[in-house]
Amino acid sequence: PDCYVPAAGVETIIKYERREGPYRIALVNGHTGIPWREQMIKSVKAWAARPEQARDIAELKVISTGSDVAAQIAAIDNFIQAGYDAIAFIAVNPTAFGAVIKRAERAGAVLVSFDNPVDSEKVLRITPEWTTFEGEIKTQSVVDQMKQPKGKVLEVRGIQGNSTDRDRHVGLERVLANYPDIEVIEVVGNWDTGTVQKVTADAIAVHGQFDAFICQHGCRGVTNAMEATGHPIVPVGGDAENGFVKALAARNIPGISVSTSPGQGPVAIRAAIALLQGEALPATVNLPTPNVKTADMNPNVNYFPDEPDTFETVTGYGSCGKDMVFTPDELNAKSAGNN
Amino acid sequence: MTAVFARLPFDVPTRSIVMAAALLLLVGGWQYPQFFSPPYLAQQLQSGAFLGIVAAGAMVVILLGHIDLSVPWTMTAAATVATAVVGLTPEVLVSEKGVLAGLAVGAAVGAVNGFGVAYLRIPSMIWTLATNNVLMGILVYFSGFYALSSRPSPLMSMLGSGRMFSIPNVVFVWVAVSLILLFILRSTTLGRRIYMVGTHEPAAYLSGVNSRGVLVAGFVIAGICSAMAGMLLAGYAGQSYQRMGDTYLLPGIAAVVLGGTSLFGGRGNYSGTVAGVMLLTLMASILSIMQAPEAAKQIVYGVVVITMVGFYSLRERYS
Amino acid sequence: MIIRTLRAHMRPLTAWAVLAFLIVYYLSIHPRGLSIGVLTAWSNQGTALALLAVGQTIVVLSRGIDLSIGPIMALTNCMASHLVNGGPVEVAIGMILVIATGAACGLLNGLVIVIGRMQAIIATLATGTIFSGIALIIRPIPGGDISEGLSDFFSGDFGGLVPMSLIVILGAIAAWYPIRKSVLGRTIVAVGSSESAAYASGLRVKRAKIGAYVLAGVFASLSGLFVGFQTLSGDPSIGLSYTLNSIAAVVIGGTALTGGAGSIAGSIAGALILRTIGNLLFFNDIEPLAQPLFEGLVLLVAVSFGAARLLRMTSRMEAFQ
């Protein structure tokens, strides 16, 4: 389908020999205890449970291995050994999977990596284009919503050492390079609301006022800090957690919410099935980047007053097909149920 | 300089830290004049208060000669349960049941920690690690809570993010917790017994102290402190979120030790812990304002802890 | 005599028995059953932790603790991703440098603890953050390159019979036993058993303590190298969970955190038990969201076995040991 946009400069095509379904498919998640990941797992299960998909799937196995890359490698090895047809995973460390990829190749298992993709052309990689995500879309929109493109901007970064953080930072720098009158102050928020709030409040205490905020994840912390310190309303760019979007809408803060949806999970599984059915896909696929400005926000579309603040408002990639849309109720129904 | 140093009240660690913190403020203030602005100082106190409440609990456990590694998920669990209960009972005042529920979670976790350490005799470092993992497991599994609201109660919001006379309310909570703890440690039989059990538990048993009870009480106090910090943090952030406690565990322990409390138990003053919290908080925000890269922050952090703690252990040795 | 020996090694033997049971159970539910591939995947996963647990045990035997062991592993792993690649000579020099770095980190720990007279927990907590910081400097984000030949060698198997990683573990045991029988090893145990007695007996307490941390650093660097072979890259953030798990492995393996008594072999069993439990989840139908809970409960139960001694207790004073 048209949502599998090949990444710029990537020519490689991935194609496997067609096999007969239904397939045994595994999903190997890394970190546990992160709402985004939980919602991702729920979306995958919700998607796989629908009758149209259930036909193709003989077995869906989901595993979370935690932050230990050795455990994740072993999990994938185990599924390869056990003869699963396809394994989708979010890499804990993008560079660690060279050896596994070789073993998968030998055993004929299809690997699909997404969200935090591996640094290898040999497996299918599905991911947002992070530099565009943070740069052309988020940063540009924030700058456009500023009164004039000058002054101080606070950049709230994510976990240091993570490749996503690196790419996002590059995206921001690329855009702001065009605005010499904008001074950027960087702080590290670790993608978690409390830390984001603390470092933002600290920065406000020291620098007085900012003319805009650009934040990666946990951005409710920025709006909270603004409110707590009585900071004037200025544009804020952030991701798409319900709490943040609610805050933008409720206090009419100009800004933008850009989403990396947990719907990446079902997209990846669908791609894996497509590969098993013999379809060809570009080696690196960039997902569309849903986003919405404050002016265009609507309740129960862009934010959900009845859902918790950690809910990811963009439940799926609608542009990738009707089957990629999930209602909150459908996801919640999946929460604690068994496989 | 040294003369002034010697004349300050408090013990050596407290004095050293206060000096170090003053030095930090001076140097920082010279670079960034905003350092002396009341909003900045208030902001530091606010950040410090969360850590301070965690450290208060950590100190009790450390005085007992143990350690509590379950802080991160105790905080998260208390905050999650509290906000979930608020979601179920949104009526004003009734929703404050959430606060009680959160405190109960903290006390229960503390009791389980204390049970394993005191009755099963499992080393606390490993038992509390296990309870921390179980708590995380429970929260991840039942993120059915997730379907509930994660809104804090009015009390939590008021205390966590409100201000009075432009001083953050959390600071008042911290002061109250500190006063209560100081009173417990100095003037109650429980406080005495905490020091005794921490000094040498067999001697405490042979002196007729119910050492198991004291251990459980200590862990319960710590659990309640963690729970309070978690709920206040939820009040501050306007929501509960997973991993909210991760950044408080090691700094909490470091603050206590920087304050001169011995990890072997039985020795330490609460004033030192307060000073330790201030120093760590100041250091963290100054580094963050200086835009120091993460690597530099970590290195500075480690060097400061080694220098300070090494300084007083050597000073104690050779004076 | 044999009974006495068995009794003296009760706790590590129990750990090995539990491990044997888990392995058999794991193989019995694995769709592929016993095969060299399955065995290799299993032992590869546990080896890094096992090596780390060996280092941690040595420190614990001296009644210390090394909370920087994970960061040392991360740091040496990152160094390896710069140094252990290229031609054979380069690789060899690289490995020597990596191990020397581990030893140097351990030496720093030992010196801070002995000369600075600091408690091990706080000293290594602090040095650990320093090592993590350095790791972040030399490798800001995961990546780098590690000799593929070595990787294939160490994460493969030996003649299709034994996983190489198991041989690595046996090598670690073989390397420790002569040390344990040396004066240094005995002094480490003596210091852990009673530091004041060791000092009063004229033993070189400081040297032994420093030695224990240096050895721990060396084993941590071996662990960092092994992770490198497994992942072909360096990652500065792998430390923390490894530190805590190494302590858990030591305890499950029957070494008392109060020092003096314990064994390397027990800790290795402890490490492999922890990893095998993770593996067991794969083919049991456990809800993914329940996995962390399950793992937590298993750890809780595993450490609770330590309480069994209380049942045999004939004097209430024994509880305090």
Add this chain to the structure above:
Amino acid sequence: MPPPMQYLESAREGALIDAAPLLQLTGIGKSYGGVVALRDVDFDARRGSIHAVLGENGAGKSTLMKILAGVVRPTDGAISLDGEAYSPTSPADAARSGIVCIFQELSVIPDLSVAANICLADPPRTRLGLIDRKRQAQMARDVLWEMGVGQDIDVSRLCRQLPLSKRQIVEIAKAVIRRPKVLILDEATSALTASDVKPVTDLLRRLRDEGTLILFISHRMHEIEALADVCSIFRNGTHVETYPTGSRSSDEIVQLMLGRSLTQVYPPKYQVHATTEPNLSVKGLRWNGKLKGIDLQVMPGEIVGLGGLDGQGQQEILQAIAGILRGVGGTICMHGTPLRARGPGDGISGDRRFALVPEDRKYGGLFLPLSIRANLTAPVMDTFARFGIISRKAEAGTVARMIEQLQIRAENLDHPVETLSGGNQQKVVIAKWLATKPSLLLLIDPTRGIDIGTKQEIYRLLRRLAEEGLAIMIYTTDYDELVGLCDRALIIYDGCVRAELAGDDLSEHNILKNALNLGEAPHSREAQQ
């Protein structure tokens, strides 16, 4: 009384001057903060002699020995060994110069075997540099046989598993195997049982005859008289006098040690009224194969001693009563009703109060770094607390009474209890338990390592308490004490009461006879002294 200096002079003129001193101390001083432990000490000792060092608790004996052993650096003065300046930096360093010290606090390594402990400092190695376990075991056995205790100790056992007295033997063996020029025993015989004393004294004499200088600290006067060639008396951190053994009467010695005279060590005994109901009665007490059916009774007003060889179950009897042991069979009644204590805490309140003064004050009796005040009030703080809040005033009153009652010499009650000397520390332990007003007092070796003056105070106190109606049961390794202090003594052998001695039957001779189970093997050799 002539001034001390004259004694010193006369000693110098005596037979001792024939050889140059091996060890010579001049002007040694040591202070810990404000406390002066040693002041301007001059002290000589010669090769081939057993030189006893006597003094009250806190006189500075241990500090002096620690200086010689390199543990403590003196603040003033100089030492010469064999004519050369000597200032050791550690016990290892001292040992290299030939000075080995057995410290007052045991220094065996619990988790190493007896053999490993004995060969700890310089183990035999294989060609690869590893420790040769076989030769090590052989060397250890050889030393133990040389000491005459070879049959008693299995060298492959862990020291943790040995009773205290055997650990002390290991400690001595560990020092002897190094063949030191100077061997220091700081109360190293205090935990030895009567049967172990003989081989050790024989060994020390042999070493002396081979030319070793033995510095010997003990509070057991009869040991010193039997063993020492020369005695030096210390008081209050100063060296008072040195004299050849036998040249002073014991009254003189006591006077020199205390600076005053001591009339009678043991207070007179009183008649107990046999009509009263027993305070404590124990029937058929069994535990873990170590106690095999013990029956005993203690009347109010009575002091009952438990005697016998060390490790026959005496301590366990007291621990069983206090509820420390688990799985105890038989009945224990106080005032006629069964007592099912789960530890000393159960004796603090209620109408059946008992108190246990434990064996090792450093391990079980005191919180060394905590204040004297906190230590004194540990078991009773609830009595002056309301809702768990301590009333400082009530506490101060109680503490003052305790200090007064036991004559505890403490400078500042807020200082750590570890700054007190051994004897005063022991008084703190007793005082804190008396404060609970027990009607049954159980004591385990309460006068171990305590000087004669303090001992006498403790004996008087115990007698006075008995007169006030307390029932007292005391386990002691000192037979003299059993005879002098107790109204009745139960001699325990192998977990059974071997004999009950009272009145004129209560003599050292009878005690020893029964302790050795009527001269049967294996301990018959030692019986004939």
